[in-house]
Each structure stands twice: as structure tokens, then as C-alpha cells.
Amino acid sequence: MPPPPPAKLPTRALFWDIDGTLLVTGRAGMIAWERAFAAFTGGRAFPAVRPDGLTDHQIAAWVLGNPSPYETPGEDEQTAVAGLVALYEAELAGALPLRQGRVLENVRPVLEWVKDARPELLSWLVTGNTLAGGTAKLRHYGLSEFFRSGSLADQGQAQAYPLAGSFSSRVEPRSNIVRRALQMAQARLPGLRAGEALVIGDTPHDIEGAHAIGVPVLAVATNTHSLDELAAHHPWHAVAVLPDADEFRRLVGR
Numbered sequence: 001m002p003p004p005p006p007a008k009l010p011t012r013a014l015f016w017d018i019d020g021t022l023l024v025t026g027r028a029g030m031i032a033w034e035r036a037f038a039a040f041t042g043g044r045a046f047p048a049v050r051p052d053g054l055t056d057h058q059i060a061a062w063v064l065g066n067p068s069p070y071e072t073p074g075e076d077e078q079t080a081v082a083g084l085v086a087l088y089e090a091e092l093a094g095a096l097p098l099r100q101g102r103v104l105e106n107v108r109p110v111l112e113w114v115k116d117a118r119p120e121l122l123s124w125l126v127t128g129n130t131l132a133g134g135t136a137k138l139r140h141y142g143l144s145e146f147f148r149s150g151s152l153a154d155q156g157q158a159q160a161y162p163l164a165g166s167f168s169s170r171v172e173p174r175s176n177i178v179r180r181a182l183q184m185a186q187a188r189l190p191g192l193r194a195g196e197a198l199v200i201g202d203t204p205h206d207i208e209g210a211h212a213i214g215v216p217v218l219a220v221a222t223n224t225h226s227l228d229e230l231a232a233h234h235p236w237h238a239v240a241v242l243p244d245a246d247e248f249r250r251l252v253g254r
């Protein structure tokens with residue numbers, strides 16, 4: 001028997017995944033990866049990849065030949081990955097308009113409710129995107145206003161990328177990204193318990209990464225993983241789409 005999923009307390013910190021949770025890009029990210037990979041390798045064929053649930057640095061490690069990029073590799077591999085990720089970031093803003101993506105159902109009203117009615121609730125991005133990549137996506141889809149960093153001291157690049165949250169910065173387990181988010185949130189909200197944070201995500205990787213840190217998960221089946229697939233990983237709650245603002249208010253208060 002796996003350990004029971006983390007208990008949820010009334011939520012004080014929301015940790016949002018981006019792709020498949022807030023928005024979909026119509027796979028524009030893959031165009032950016034293909035262009036970056038071609039530039040990095042001098043035109044080698046791009047390997048088939050199912051990127052959902054992998055962090056940007058894990059995707060880069062995978063396409064560069066690491067078959068299992070879920071642990072933290074050595075510095076040589078980190079350096080190569082960082083080079084490919086930088087090319088991807090440079091390609092992404094130009095690739096986003098090439099595909100028809102969208103903001104997912106109820107996302108904007110829920111974010112507006114949080115911003116207007118619950119300003120004391122932390123609402124951060126906790127994502128396998130890099131800071132620059134996440135910024136490009138949220139800007140393109142008009143959501144960055146909901147995640148402006150209140151404290152520029154949180155991130156070295158906050159002046160250029162003023163988004164609040166925890167991002168992929170190297171090849172490492174996804175749970176490290178959640179752990180950093182929880183530590184940053186605890187600095188902001190002293191005494192915050194893991195059960196008072198809530199990850200909202202769309203993949204089994206989101207669920208496993210959060211559970212490893214003791215954070216409960218609201219799983220949304222709004223991308224490639226079905227409700228049954230997500231429920232099999234025992235999130236606190238799994239839904240077909242993000243609930244509307246009224247229901248979301250009830251869920252975070254439970």
C-alpha cells in the first residue's frame with residue numbers, strides 16, 4: 001500500500017502548474033524545442049518526446065540522450081542542458097503565436113476571485129517551466145498580471161521577469177521545485193504547514209512531486225491525462241475541469 005496522500009487543511013497558498021492547468025499552447029513549445037535542438041546540434045533529427053509532466057530541464061536532458069532525467073546529473077550534463085534551454089527560451093516567444101492555444105475553462109474567473117476577494121491567499125506559479133519560459137507563456141495568454149511578484153528580492157531576475165513562484169532552473173526532481181515553493185511561502189507566511197498549500201496540476205508528475213513534500217493536490221484533467229489516470233495517483237481531489245469561483249472558494253476552505 002502506498003502511504004496515504006497528504007491531508008489538506010484550509011488553503012493559505014496556491015501553487016499553480018502552467019501547461020494543461022492554466023493554459024494550453026497548442027504545442028507551440030514543441031516548435032521552440034525543435035528549433036532550439038536543431039540549432040544546438042547542427043540539425044540532428046528531433047527525438048519523439050511526450051513532454052507533459054517533465055520540467056523544461058528534464059525535457060532538454062531527455063532530448064540530449066538522458067533516458068531517465070528524474071534525478072540530478074553531474075555538472076557537465078547540467079551545462080549542456082542549460083545551453084539548450086537558453087536556445088529554447090529564445091525561440092519560445094516567437095513560437096507561441098504560431099499555434100492556437102487558450103486559457104483553460106474557469107481559470108481567469110478563479111484567478112480574478114483570488115486577486116480581488118482573497119488577496120491574503122498566496123497564489124504562485126510552481127512549474128517545470130523556466131522563469132523566462134513561463135513568463136513568455138503567461139504574457140502571451142494575458143495571465144501575468146495575476147502572478148506579479150510582490151517582493152523583487154524573491155528572485156534574482158525578478159526585475160526582468162516579475163512572476164511570483166518556483167521554476168525549473170536545472171535538471172532535478174520535480175519535487176525540489178515544490179520544496180522551494182513551500183520554503184519561500186513559509187518565509188512569507190510563518191508557520192505555514194505543507195497541508196495549507198495546494199498544488200493545482202494536470203499530470204501524475206505534479207501529484208507525485210507535491211506528495212513527496214507533503215502538499216495536497218487538486219488535479220485537473222484538462223490536458224492529456226484522464227480523470228481516472230489522475231485519480232489513480234490519489235490526489236486530494238480530482239476534477240474534469242477547474243471548478244468555478246464559487247466551488248473553488250469552497251474547496252480551498254475545506
Ligand SMILES: [Mg+2]
Pocket residue numbers: 017018019020021052053201202203
Ligand atoms: Mg502541466
